[in-house]
Amino acid sequence: MALKRVLIVGAGLIGGSMGLALSRRMPHLDVDAMEVNAAYREQAAQLGAFRRVWHALDSAPSDYDLAVLAVPVDAAVHLLPRVRGKATWVMDVCSVKRPIVEAMDRVLAGSRGVPSHPMAGKAQPGPIGAEESLFEGRPWIFLDTHRPPAEIEELVRSLGARVVWVPDADHxxxxxxxxxxxxxxxxxxxxxxxxxxxxxxxxxxxxxxxxxxxxxxxxxxxxxxxxxxxxxxxxxxxxxxxxxxxxxxxxxxxxxxxxxxxxxxxxxxxxxxxxxxxxxx
Amino acid sequence: MALKRVLIVGAGLIGGSMGLALSRRMPHLDVDAMEVNAAYREQAAQLGAFRRVWHALDSAPSDYDLAVLAVPVDAAVHLLPRVRGKATWVMDVCSVKRPIVEAMDRVLAGSRGVPSHPMAGKAQPGPIGAEESLFEGRPWIFLDTHRPPAEIEELVRSLGARVVWVPDADHxxxxxxxxxxxxxxxxxxxxxxxxxxxxxxxxxxxxxxxxxxxxxxxxxxxxxxxxxxxxxxxxxxxxxxxxxxxxxxxxxxxxxxxxxxxxxxxxxxxxxxxxxxxxxx
Known part of the structure; x- marks a missing residue:
């Protein structure tokens, strides 16, 4: 698999920063976003990072190589069944991993789900605070139980993050x-x-x-x-x-x-x- | 009163930093130190900030305008009766004020004692960590009950500190x-x-x-x-x-x-x- 088309689901601080960094550092990628909040959608469009910013999942096409769930835990679990048809791989960036892994294993039969967690953030929420360098030098956690394909690990490293492995979701x-x-x-x-x-x-x-x-x-x-x-x-x-x-x-x-x-x-x-x-x- | 001769009692991080800053910013002052710890005494001498570094209070002369107690609270209370004969004014820089004020009021009859507290420090203790800029922009607290003469307030401002007043020691x-x-x-x-x-x-x-x-x-x-x-x-x-x-x-x-x-x-x-x-x- 070579990554070409990426959909960021949730253009907040993390999603917006990923979009900025990917569009500048991996310009061969097509990066789209989906954001339900109208104000966030406008701010995200102004970042100049996304090819398209969809207002709903249903509007987005279904041929992405990777969808990134950059929304709170509950929303990620809720959206997962609808995101599964949109992309080959589904990665989340949520701060707690057990509910995500449970849902991925159930909905995606495990093999296409990549639970992950970048240790980055700031007090200012939303895409207005997005920074290309937000992940620079920061840990980006993957689970030994759900190892990503090399292309996704590579994508994370291109954001400047330091990949860290932990045994499983509970750990x-x-x-x-x-x-x-x-x-x-x-x-x-x-x-x-x-x-x-x-x-x-x-x-x-x-x-x-x-x-x-x-x-x-x-x-x-x-x-x-x-x-x-x-x-x-x-x-x-x-x-x-x-x-x-x-x-x-x-x-x-x-x-x-x-x-x-x-x-x-x-x-x-x-x-x-x-x-x-x-x-x- | 014009300040000319200052004795820093305790050449640790705070005393060493005061010495450095005073010797560079108020070069008309004669600044001495007293330090009982031999290693600290050697490090303090190497700062180039002090005219003399005494190894005991008894060795130091008795004609200082200001003595600064830059030692822990207990040591400051303990040394106060012996410092009273060495200087016109006695200021402390301890982190707790009630024991100091109680001792100053008792030993110095209040009028010559200046309780104070600079909000500065770092993990590295001792004169080896001393910095001229340690007090730059930092609060330096005085008590309304024990207002210092203008010369001492001026000295504190020359260190770069921001003078802050609080009502009393308990406050x-x-x-x-x-x-x-x-x-x-x-x-x-x-x-x-x-x-x-x-x-x-x-x-x-x-x-x-x-x-x-x-x-x-x-x-x-x-x-x-x-x-x-x-x-x-x-x-x-x-x-x-x-x-x-x-x-x-x-x-x-x-x-x-x-x-x-x-x-x-x-x-x-x-x-x-x-x-x-x-x-x-």
Missing amino acids: HDRLMADASHGIHLASQCAVLAAEMDHSAIAEVAGPAFWDVTRLASSPSEFWVQTLSANRDHVIAWLRRFESAARAFRAALEQNDAAEVRILLEEAKRRRARADAARNTN | HDRLMADASHGIHLASQCAVLAAEMDHSAIAEVAGPAFWDVTRLASSPSEFWVQTLSANRDHVIAWLRRFESAARAFRAALEQNDAAEVRILLEEAKRRRARADAARNTN
Whole structure:
């Protein structure tokens, strides 16, 4: 198979950025989009990235080599039966993998479905925030259980992404609770825990405050869907998170400096493991 | 009073950076340091910022216009009675203000003590990490109850810092629980909550993970002292933090997407208040 015709289903931030990058870096591709939101459709057309921007799946032809589901998890699962007739291969870019894999295996009989997940985003949603470089240097996760054909892996690399393999959908979703979904909730909780007004806090805040709380500015709809789709692993993460906070509180309540030090050193040791792995990438 | 002779007590990251910046930006000042740690003393001498680096307070002369206590809170309280005879004015740069103010009011009868707090730091401790620009654009907090003479405010502005006033020591310490001490614990808890090994998490982590967890790399000793010195307000912050985490967990356990959305929107609204106040600074 050689990829020639690609349909991006959902011209939001991720779909728009994929369109921009593909049209500039793989100019031999014909890249179309389908977007149901009229404002997004207009913004997507203005990117100059898409040959056509369809307003509905039914209008689009059925001879694509690849369709990319760049919509929230629930929408991706819902659209899958209708996308199956439009393209040889169907890849998704959703943030949770179990519902997608379950639907792909059922609807596409497994063999034509490519679950994937680029670790990229920004606070500004929609195609208006699209950037050709959005995926540059970012992990793009595939599952060992659903290996893509070489052409699709190549396409992802052409976006500048770093291909990462994880064993399966459940492993992915557990990793995401630790690496992303829980991290987002930690940021929200750090904002919600404040006693003083945030305009007063801003006056005295250093970089630590701005870095740790910045995820509270993220688009709520995306996160409601993502957290709900991975709720079992996120709930388990929150239990461990509450337990860590209680351990710090108990040590401070007992004025036990040695125990506070042990907790800080354990966190430092774990973060250093992450740093070491990052530096060898 | 015109400032001519300054003694920095403690040539660590903050003291070393103050020395560098003052020697380059206020060359009419004589800036000395006192540092008990031999390795730090050698690194401080190599900065080329200090006229003399004393190894003990007793060796230093007693005719300084200003002594700056750039040591942890406990050490600052401990050194205050011995520093009072060395300089007309004594300023501290500690991260918690109630113990300092209590000691200054007792030992210096209030009038010569200037409690202050620059919101600056980095993961690398010691004078080896010192930077002339460390305070550039950063808040430097003074208390309305202990206003410094114009010369000291001028000195702080010459470091590039943005002078911020708060009503009193307790107000400062409450603000710090929200803006700094709690934020640090949120970062530690986000690391400690992980189920998977951090070398595997690093493979798939995006910028959110690195930003939110970076404070886990901070020097433990400084944080043990800071959290202990502000323990009542930090404990209260942790209770609110745990409560926020439980609220997210309850909403997810009940699969209540509307409630998850309410919590995310509330965090976003508060973070936007901080952003708005930041942008008007």
